[in-house]
Amino acid sequence: MAKTSSGTALVTLPTDTQILITREFDAPRHLVYKAYTTPELIKRWWSGDRGEVTKADVDLRVGGKWRYVMTANGGFEVGFHGEYREVVPNDRLVTTEVYEGMPEGEAVVTHTFSEKDGHTTLTILMQLQSQADRDAVINSGMEGGMQEAMDHLEQVAVSLR
Amino acid sequence: MARAATTADAFNAVAEPRRRQILDVLSGGERPVNDLVRLVGLAQPLVSKHLRVLREVGLVGVRDEGRQRMYSVNGQPLKPIHDWVKTYERSWSRRFDRLDVVLEELKEVKEDDDGEDE
Numbered sequence: 001m002a003k004t005s006s007g008t009a010l011v012t013l014p015t016d017t018q019i020l021i022t023r024e025f026d027a028p029r030h031l032v033y034k035a036y037t038t039p040e041l042i043k044r045w046w047s048g049d050r051g052e053v054t055k056a057d058v059d060l061r062v063g064g065k066w067r068y069v070m071t072a073n074g075g076f077e078v079g080f081h082g083e084y085r086e087v088v089p090n091d092r093l094v095t096t097e098v099y100e101g102m103p104e105g106e107a108v109v110t111h112t113f114s115e116k117d118g119h120t121t122l123t124i125l126m127q128l129q130s131q132a133d134r135d136a137v138i139n140s141g142m143e144g145g146m147q148e149a150m151d152h153l154e155q156v157a158v159s160l161r
Numbered sequence: 162m163a164r165a166a167t168t169a170d171a172f173n174a175v176a177e178p179r180r181r182q183i184l185d186v187l188s189g190g191e192r193p194v195n196d197l198v199r200l201v202g203l204a205q206p207l208v209s210k211h212l213r214v215l216r217e218v219g220l221v222g223v224r225d226e227g228r229q230r231m232y233s234v235n236g237q238p239l240k241p242i243h244d245w246v247k248t249y250e251r252s253w254s255r256r257f258d259r260l261d262v263v264l265e266e267l268k269e270v271k272e273d274d275d276g277e278d279e
Contacts, residue, residue, distance in 0.1 A: 008250065008251075008254040009253035009254045009256075010250065011249055011250040011253060021250075021253055023257045025260070025261065025264055026261070026264070027264040027265075031264055031267045032260075036260075041267075044259060044263050045256060045257075045259035045263050047256070048255035048256035048258075048259060049255050050252065050255075131176065137249075138245060138249045
């Protein structure tokens with residue numbers, strides 16, 4: 001299998017209450033969308049190398065609920081859930097997102113999938129309710145970054161060859 | 162990187178949208194305060210107040226040129242902010258690296274299907 005990395009995620013902070021994540025994938029957008037919305041596939045990537053996904057419930061329709069749970073490498077459970085607000089297959093997903101550790105901070109997350117020359121650009125715009133909520137989300141990622149000191153990823157990638 | 166509790170840090174300095182706007186203007190080159198007043202659209206006392214905050218954290222420098230004071234941007238104090246976001250970016254990158262592996266397999270399945278169709 002070829003080296004698959006298409007580059008790192010780009011994170012910017014367009015306003016005090018937003019986080020914008022952009023990443024390009026070397027795959028057509030219907031496959032990116034499929035990997036993004038299919039429970040058994042979500043289980044394989046969503047936790048990164050921070051743990052293991054134990055639950056990926058997806059009721060992919062407007063008003064439908066989703067919930068992902070992972071057991072982090074430290075042994076504790078981390079859950080996220082929300083509701084689908086817009087579902088345009090292969091194109092656009094708008095969801096609410098609640099980190100169950102901070103249930104008062106609901107985000108509205110807009111995903112767009114755009115394809116060019118067989119490559120897909122995924123943008124994820126997180127709209128938080130306050131700057132404090134936004135900063136807390138970034139800080140939670142920092143915690144994960146430390147846990148990622150040991151890079152499990154290469155092992156997984158190699159084992160899949 | 163812990164976020165300092167003091168108000169005199171870069172995080173606080175750039176939390177104010179007008180101060181970010183001043184930095185954006187200065188990133189195009191040094192300017193006297195009159196230019197900033199015109200470009201940012203605030204009264205001079207307010208611009209001066211924001212400049213004072215930015216100078217306190219080292220984000221803005223100043224030098225005298227004749228009768229004018231020229232303000233310029235210094236990006237170094239932004240590094241803790243950059244590092245802060247960078248770590249979050251890294252955890253998303255790890256997540257997407259895994260997604261790449263999944264996509265590569267989906268593409269292979271697709272190619273196999275195409276082969277059978279032929």
